[in-house]
Amino acid sequence: MTPQLRAVMTVLRKELTDALRDRRTLLTVLVSSVLMGPLILVAISGLVASLEAQAEQREVYVAGLANAPTLRNFLERQTYTVKEAPADYEEALRKSRFTDPVVVVHRDFETELARGESPVVEIVSDSANQRSEASAGRIERLLGGFARERVVLNLAMRGVAVQLLEPIDVESRDLASPQTRATRITGMLPYFVMMAVLYGALNAALDTTAGERERGSLEPLLMNPVERWALVIGKWAAVAGVAMLIAVLSSFSFLPGQWVLRSDTLAALFQYGPREAFYFLVVLVPFAAALSAVLMAVAIRCRTFKEAQASATIVLLATSLLPLINIFNLGSDAPWHLWIPALAQNTLMMRVLKGEGFGVADILIPLTVCVVLTLGGIGFVARMLRHAAMK
Amino acid sequence: MIEVSGLAKSFVVAEAGRRRGLAALVPRRGRGGRVVHAVRDVSLHAVDGRITGLLGPNGAGKTTTLRMLAGLLTPDAGQLRVDGIDVVARPREVLARMGMLSDSRGLYPRLTARENIVYYGTLQGMTRDAADARAVELARMFAMTTLLDRRTDGFSQGERMKTALVRALVHDPSNIVLDEPTNGLDVIATRALRENLRWLRSAAGGGKCIVFSTHIMQEVERLCDSVVVVADGRAVASGTVPELLERTGETDFEEAFVKLAFPAETWRPAA
Numbered sequence: 001m002t003p004q005l006r007a008v009m010t011v012l013r014k015e016l017t018d019a020l021r022d023r024r025t026l027l028t029v030l031v032s033s034v035l036m037g038p039l040i041l042v043a044i045s046g047l048v049a050s051l052e053a054q055a056e057q058r059e060v061y062v063a064g065l066a067n068a069p070t071l072r073n074f075l076e077r078q079t080y081t082v083k084e085a086p087a088d089y090e091e092a093l094r095k096s097r098f099t100d101p102v103v104v105v106h107r108d109f110e111t112e113l114a115r116g117e118s119p120v121v122e123i124v125s126d127s128a129n130q131r132s133e134a135s136a137g138r139i140e141r142l143l144g145g146f147a148r149e150r151v152v153l154n155l156a157m158r159g160v161a162v163q164l165l166e167p168i169d170v171e172s173r174d175l176a177s178p179q180t181r182a183t184r185i186t187g188m189l190p191y192f193v194m195m196a197v198l199y200g201a202l203n204a205a206l207d208t209t210a211g212e213r214e215r216g217s218l219e220p221l222l223m224n225p226v227e228r229w230a231l232v233i234g235k236w237a238a239v240a241g242v243a244m245l246i247a248v249l250s251s252f253s254f255l256p257g258q259w260v261l262r263s264d265t266l267a268a269l270f271q272y273g274p275r276e277a278f279y280f281l282v283v284l285v286p287f288a289a290a291l292s293a294v295l296m297a298v299a300i301r302c303r304t305f306k307e308a309q310a311s312a313t314i315v316l317l318a319t320s321l322l323p324l325i326n327i328f329n330l331g332s333d334a335p336w337h338l339w340i341p342a343l344a345q346n347t348l349m350m351r352v353l354k355g356e357g358f359g360v361a362d363i364l365i366p367l368t369v370c371v372v373l374t375l376g377g378i379g380f381v382a383r384m385l386r387h388a389a390m391k
Numbered sequence: 392m393i394e395v396s397g398l399a400k401s402f403v404v405a406e407a408g409r410r411r412g413l414a415a416l417v418p419r420r421g422r423g424g425r426v427v428h429a430v431r432d433v434s435l436h437a438v439d440g441r442i443t444g445l446l447g448p449n450g451a452g453k454t455t456t457l458r459m460l461a462g463l464l465t466p467d468a469g470q471l472r473v474d475g476i477d478v479v480a481r482p483r484e485v486l487a488r489m490g491m492l493s494d495s496r497g498l499y500p501r502l503t504a505r506e507n508i509v510y511y512g513t514l515q516g517m518t519r520d521a522a523d524a525r526a527v528e529l530a531r532m533f534a535m536t537t538l539l540d541r542r543t544d545g546f547s548q549g550e551r552m553k554t555a556l557v558r559a560l561v562h563d564p565s566n567i568v569l570d571e572p573t574n575g576l577d578v579i580a581t582r583a584l585r586e587n588l589r590w591l592r593s594a595a596g597g598g599k600c601i602v603f604s605t606h607i608m609q610e611v612e613r614l615c616d617s618v619v620v621v622a623d624g625r626a627v628a629s630g631t632v633p634e635l636l637e638r639t640g641e642t643d644f645e646e647a648f649v650k651l652a653f654p655a656e657t658w659r660p661a662a
Binding site: 003006007010011014017018021022212215216217218219220221222223224226227386390 | 463
């Protein structure tokens with residue numbers, strides 16, 4: 001081993017020891033970032049499971065049930081259980097105490113229906129109460145069925161063919177594969193993984209640059225017979241190592257996260273196995289390397305850790321906002337997306353979640369971008385190091 | 392042996408106050424701003440087995456001179472040689488022969504004193520075992536054995552200073568350069584440091600070449616074999632303490648120093 005390579009290893013080893021001793025920060029990153037994805041997955045699955053349970057229960061809450069024996073008869077024929085809504089349903093819905101929409105029937109419903117006067121039936125839900133809103137569509141379709149049945153019966157009595165009512169037959173066909181549909185729910189996971197990597201790198205990157213300046217340990221460090229690039233590569237390797245560790249942990253954390261999925265539907269849709277985890281890593285490892293170098297380059301200009309945190313906000317903001325281009329466009333990928341850091345990683349990880357995967361050609365562009373950023377960052381820090389040590 | 396001759400260094404300092412409004416936000420291009428001559432003409436000759444003091448008021452250019460000696464700054468003019476090796480041309484070879492306690496002497500708070508010292512030892516090219524053995528040996532000498540396996544987080548000023556000094560000496564350099572080492576030390580720690588430096592100068596301690604910058608006269612009087620007085624970026628006088636007293640015709644070294652360092656106010660030395 002050449003002396004400079006030995007120095008790289010020495011710096012790497014020291015910085016890793018230093019970073020791993022910072023238990024509190026490390027624990028915060030692990031808990032807040034790495035567990036975030038699986039926790040969100042579990043939360044989503046809980047929501048989906050309860051929606052499914054609601055649909056399976058086949059219950060309809062009606063206010064003024066006694067006024068509508070015809071409607072009740074129809075609903076019961078559709079194998080629904082019809083229940084009288086609580087008296088304070090409006091208040092309960094508003095406060096999310098009650099999660100089913102309520103069908104409100106007026107006193108004159110039956111007489112108006114018999115006379116053909118189109119009685120008003122209200123479906124009461126609260127759009128801020130998401131679960132009641134989610135089943136409102138189902139109730140609306142159910143009432144639509146009731147109306148259609150009335151029409152069909154009336155026309156049949158007058159000898160009109162039912163087909164006249166439906167001159168065209170509308171059928172919808174969904175081309176999305178189950179995985180593609182699932183990304184509507186799981187689409188935020190790549191975002192959380194990237195944030196985890198970012199926060200993993202952040203503290204170490206700032207500590208090895210601005211932190212070193214603030215402590216006054218950079219100047220004595222440069223008084224060792226070691227090339228500056230060797231010092232910087234050692235530091236960068238340690239920061240990137242921590243970030244990559246977080247990448248590995250968060251990518252694989254979805255595997256056990258899957259076992260606790262409470263919704264069978266979601267579990268069937270969210271196909272995430274070791275193969276997907278591997279694809280995630282292929283995307284994330286170069287990203288972790290580039291992010292570490294960029295954060296170090298930003299922080300080396302700052303005299304204190306605090307100042308560096310403020311400057312690093314730009315990087316944090318870019319990393320968190322760029323993937324939104326993808327989320328807002330709802331899956332329509334443009335070729336240039338692969339050239340933008342963070343956006344490219346998000347795009348590729350979304351493809352993995354959709355079950356599409358990606359080829360070597362797709363990863364080559366973001367990989368090149370990451371290599372350029374890494375080299376640029378390291379070069380900049382090495383160039384700034386001597387100047388930074390003395391101010 | 393450390394030889395410095397005709398050293399000069401100036402900096403360009405941007406004047407923030409001059410530009411107002413939006414103009415202040417635009418980065419200044421080219422070599423605008425005020426030129427500060429930190430070092431104008433400093434020469435010194437420090438030989439092995441002697442302690443050479445670099446005495447000067449605050450802002451005289453001592454730290455800048457020592458930073459150039461460590462290769463952190465490139466001089467505008469002049470020569471720097473350590474054991475005959477040119478600092479500008481072969482900085483790493485020089486650093487391997489020099490132990491430097493600089494103005495900033497930060498430690499890594501999450502590492503123990505031993506780890507801090509061994510880190511520098513390995514960066515100096517020692518094996519971990521050799522560096523560790525040397526850390527133990529130096530710790531005994533500086534009476535800090537009990538500190539070795541404590542994290543430096545809660546160290547006192549004196550304990551920090553000792554650790555930083557041991558860290559600078561871990562590779563057993565033949566040249567030792569200390570920038571204001573007694574800053575923040577109490578009487579006991581200062582006395583201990585003096586004892587240690589005397590020992591390092593002696594044949595038993597390795598007959599080191601020691602350069603020591605300070606603004607405190609008493610330290611120079613008590614410790615230094617020869618003195619270089621620096622004022623306003625220039626080496627204005629050099630010699631032993633008795634020689635400088637004789638030159639200025641004073642009995643008090645403080646008076647002699649003031650005469651040498653601030654000639655315009657009191658006395659101008661004959662060329």
